[in-house]
Amino acid sequence: MPRVPIASEDERKFIVDGIQSNFRNDGRNCRTYRPLLLAxxxxxxANGSCLLKLGGTVVMVGVTFEFSRASQEKPNEGRIEATVDG
Incomplete structure (x- = not known):
């Protein structure tokens, strides 16, 4: 199967030139990290939650649990329910 390039030749040159010049297109140098917040x-x-901010990206996660007794008819069976909101 032929290899498909991920970036064009001009994009590759832009990236390599940026690395050699110690420059990123957002103004940071190669060793400067984006601002990070983790709480x-x-x-x-929620029973557990966290907030992550990395540059302009924000991710929030919450986990909740509901505990209940198994039924007498099926004492070895339970239920797991997951919900994801985005």
Whole structure:
């Protein structure tokens, strides 16, 4: 199967020139990280939660649990429910 290039030749040159010049297109140099914030327990109604901010990206995760007894008819069976909101 033929290899498909991920970047055009001009894009490759732009990236390589940036590395050699110690420059990124957002103005940072090659060793400067994006601002990072990580906080836990940010949703007081969740059993666990965290907030991650990395540059302009924001991700928030919350996990909740509901505990109940198994039925007498099926004592070895339970239920797991997951919900994802984005």
């Amino acid at each position: 836990t327990d940010v949703i007081n109604t």
